[in-house]
Amino acid sequence: MKVSRRSHVPPFAVMEILAAANARRAAGRDVLNLCAGEPSTGASDVVRERAIDLLRSGDLGYTEALGVPALREAIAGHYRRWYDVEVDPARIAVTTGSSGGFVLAFLAAFDVGDRVALARPGYPAYKNILAALGCEVVELDCGPETRYQPTVSQLMGAYYDGGLDGVLVASPANPTGTMIAPAELDAVARWCADHEVRLISDEIYHGIAYGGGESDVQQATAALYMDRGAVVVNSFSKYWAMTGWRLGWLVLPEELVAPVGALAGNVALSPPALAQHAGIAAFSTEGYAAAAANVERYATSRAALLERAHELGWEPVAPADGAFYLYGNIAATGLDSVTYCARLLEEADVAITPGTDFDGVAGHEWVRLSFAASPETVTRAADRIAAWQRTL
Secondary structure: OOOOHHHOOOOOHHHHHHHHHHHHHHOOOOOEEOOOOOOOOOOOHHHHHHHHHHHHHOOOOOOOOOOOHHHHHHHHHHHHHHHOOOOOHHHEEEEOHHHHHHHHHHHHHOOOOOEEEEEEOOOHHHHHHHHHOOOEEEEEEOOHHHOOOOOHHHHHHHHHHHOOOEEEEEOOOOOOOOOOOHHHHHHHHHHHHHOOOEEEEEOOOOOOEOOOHHHOOOOOOHHHHHHHOOEEEEEOOOOOOOHHHOOEEEEOOHHHHHHHHHHHHHHOOOOOHHHHHHHHHHHOHHHHHHHHHHHHHHHHHHHHHHHOHHHHOOOOEOOOOEOOEEEEEOHHHOOOHHHHHHHHHHHHOEEOEEHHHOOOOOHHHEEEEEOOOOHHHHHHHHHHHHHHHOOO
């Protein structure tokens, strides 16, 4: 029997490394796993306690396809609190993680053959999902000269080369951690609106930022531009450390609300009920405080790693404005990134991710380390990497 052409997408290498690291750990090795973008703390106590109460007495049946009203109201309140933006809860769609949100947004916004531009390096699931849905992915080569973010001039070039139907931006970005300043996001959103190009903004790392000012909690959000057709994708996985709860959301322009609702009901009926009801507690005072404490831990690890970048042999490194990744160049070692990561795991019991996941052109010279683990684990891993690096 045949296998569909749309299923022929590359596997996510980080999952293969994670499996290898877990196998070594099961065999008794002291493996330090810094390959996955997963906060080590897990959900806050207030969310866990709410989930326990719900398991004992709550109604955990199907919910509305776009999510329970109380959670949609709470998400709208989050936008008022953080961004001073009024978002109609009717425009919020709760999804099965941000991954489910991307599938719904892409299905609702794009047709087969549509051209969608995004930055390279970037999160591989973007292009793989788009390709599986029959879209043409237009990769924009984004390096240090653009701070690894797409620019209006790049969009103009792609537009005149063959047209564009969509643009995807991520701030803070995976794997680089770089961010888009509010003025730059405004320029991109304005250009997209002027050219009738759909803007999709991945904001799942919002709240995880370093440096203060505009790059701190009050980050630029495409929710400001819904009247221009922008779509926001967000999640409870990163800032609220709720990865396995599979809970995300979309902020939609009016014309996409009904299509996303119809698709959501057919694809998954509803997001996980337990996660939805418990997730409301993430917006409590205790929930915000726990998340902010996590960011402080990430900041400690980030500072320590940046100080040791030269010792690690990773130069240059992308500006880690936000998220919890260090993306560094290892070309000076003479090893390609896949070999580098395989040997590092085998010889030093440290798991990190090769850049080939994020960049099919230059990724063989780059690696990504996640510092979402505890500062103690990150420090031990850096010690091992530095010692191993001296043996090369």
